[in-house]
Amino acid sequence: MSEAGKTFTPGAGGKGKKQDVASPEQPSQKKKLSKAEKRKLRMEKQKEQKPDANQPDAPSVKQPEKKSDVPQKSKAELKAERRAKQEAERAAKLAQKGEMPSTNQGSTGGQTKPRSEIIKKERPRVSDDIKVDDPSVLKRRAKKLEKQQVPQRIDSEKKVNLFNHLDQFERSISLTKELSFSSGGIHPAIVMLGLQYAEGYICGANSSFLNQCRPKSVSMGNAIKYVKMQISNIPQDKSDTEAKSLLCESIDSYIKKKIYLADDAISNILIGNKKIKDKDVIMIYGCSSLIVRILCDAHEKEEIKFRVIVVDSRPKQEGKEAAKRLIRCGVKCSYVLINSVFYMMPEVTKVLLGAHALLANGYIMSRVGSSLIAMVAKSQNVPVLVCCETYKFSERAQTDSFVTNELGDPDDLVHSNSSVDYLRNWRSIKNLTVLNLVYDVFPPELVSMVVTELGMIPCTSVPVVLRVRNVEG
Amino acid sequence: MPLTALPSDLAERLDQFIRSLKKGELKGSYDVAHQTLLFLRRLISQSRWSTAKDLRERIRLEGKKLISTQPSESAIGNMVRRVLKIIWEEYVSIISGQGVDSGDTQESLQKMLRADVHVDDFSKPCPNLKGRVIESINELLSELEGSADSIATQALEHIHSSEVIMTMGKSRTVEAFLLNAGKSRKFQVIVVESAPSYQGQELAVNLAKKGNIETTVITDSAIYSPSWLDLKAVCGSHALALAAKHYSVPLIVCAPLFKLSPQFLCSEDQEAFNKFESPQNVVDFYESDIHAKVHIHNPVFDYVPPELVTLYISNIGGNAPSYVYRLLRELYHPDDYEI
Structure with missing residues (x-):
């Protein structure tokens, strides 16, 4: 797990914090991050949940080190992982410098305000995930993936014209083939989650805890945002373990409040x-x-x-x-x-x-x-x-x-239960595309x-x- | 005069025809219409009758049998009505010694006053009726055979280049229509696969292979999303029609005239025209836990109200839905709406 932590933290600052973040004793925490990783992993689907999510954080804390770690930041896209990392760094920084006495719980209120202001100032950015048709974006992404030791999925060559801007992947290509277990870049739990998503086993936005982090889903974006915020809100004087347990708690409460209780409430409202x-x-x-x-x-x-x-x-x-x-x-x-x-x-x-x-x-x-x-x-x-x-x-x-959508595996349409399988060789027919x-x-x-x-x-x-x-x- | 029994070989043929209708061996209304017409021609030439009245009675009787075997297949009834109309026309023209304009069957005030060709007595003997009727039926047959082609030739009037067209399921007429347009224009077709028959997939493969038309298959559920960029939707289900309406996309229905039926139906009358197929296509029987407790519906047809349709293209040209009543008048004799 600490390995996972390492990938997160190429930068010098806030190592301690970061490691907690990815540490194995915190299952839920791990999952949250895994979600972030996951997205990267799957790349494909992620659409941008909330373009503004990264930006408010980044400018709000100006740290020289950060700039050096994250050269890509200048580009439009910051991955969720990076965001988490920044948050962790920031939290650590704050702890070290003690520049904000009220960082602890009080920081919640303090931070939200500037954040919303920043949101207004930020120029909306277009996520790279919907710009797959731009070769420079693809290249950039490939580079990043390589750096992060994330196996890359191969884009399908048969695509529907209209959707050239979205990723089209095929299930047949094994995602894990390239991923050696010693690579250490990604925690196994994350890999598992990623595969589950990739295969579409988990569908629906909230059938389980994990589902809130469904790749490229809006709910997942919101969950990430929440975790990030919690990380940044961790009292700076707490020890790592305390901080971890606090985080877990807050995540659990998020799950409980936003998903389970919300479901209860909706059910009661409707029936009531x-x-x-x-x-x-x-x-x-x-x-x-x-x-x-x-x-x-x-x-x-x-x-x-x-x-x-x-x-x-x-x-x-x-x-x-x-x-x-x-x-x-x-x-x-x-x-x-x-x-x-x-x-x-x-x-x-x-x-x-x-x-x-x-x-x-x-x-x-x-x-x-x-x-x-x-x-x-x-x-x-x-x-x-x-x-x-x-x-x-x-x-x-x-x-x-069209602009933001997910393209399912076109082969899903082929296995029909009809006796005649018209689409069996659809790839060999030049003018035929299948859109799912x-x-x-x-x-x-x-x-x-x-x-x-x-x-x-x-x-x-x-x-x-x-x-x-x-x-x- | 009571009708005599059919000659044995004719009766046998009738049984055979009814059997194949029941089994659903004839695929598509074109085949059904064609076979019905062939049978009626045989009936006219081989059964015994002396007057036009007898003949009409005979055809009504056998036609009723055919219609009741497959009530959802309107082509049978349509063909029976067309033949009845042919007999009426030929009889009138023989009796009055002049041709009857086929568009002139309607009772108008002026015509009633003039009362020149007012025939309601069909019992007069009429020697050369049989030959003329059979000749007309042959004409009708050739019209039937050429209907898909004549619709297809109109394709270029309706499809321009680099257009995006959405269609659903598989229809011989639509396929011919698109293939014909594809010969000279470049455009794109989105085909809805229409589960559980998956005929859409078949159409898509045909279009891409035979016509080199850029074709995309989508699921039934995805109709709504791409509709806004369709310039035209050809022949579809209610949902497709609604989606087309929602995005103000013209909806064109390609249908040869033999499909035009004088039935009055609206969406509430589903039971009157719909047909259901085995739920196996929807959920496989091995999932018995669902089958045991859940009602599974698998209707075959869908109803598209006229207000959602922009244009009907038939083999005689394009018409607005509001004009259909007039076509009906031309095709069928008002007395024959109810057989």
């Missing part, structure tokens, strides 16, 4: 406000752990009698899992593929959708297909409720699904309301919530 009633027919899409949980709560605790229509789509067919969980709870279910949405819609009284992220302009980023359901529901005057914890709120604004989008973005007009742990709000209130969160730190 009688948004699910007897005889309701509720359409859900895919497998959102939150939604399934709300429905199970409504069925088991409140004994509301309703019916659920699970809509599913290829290639992942996560809806099967949702259907299984619901029937285990005893909820009556129907299951259709997304092409039958219109057929089913007349009997539906409510649509419940999960979200991947809520964007600052009120747009909703969700699993691909959600927009379709929202649109059909809207056309049939069926209310669409989006359930979303506030940790998924993002400061990014986006109006289409993972997310889509749809406008607030299609959504009746968003249910968060803060209550039921319209989509357009996202910036307000974000602001409140920033102030609270």
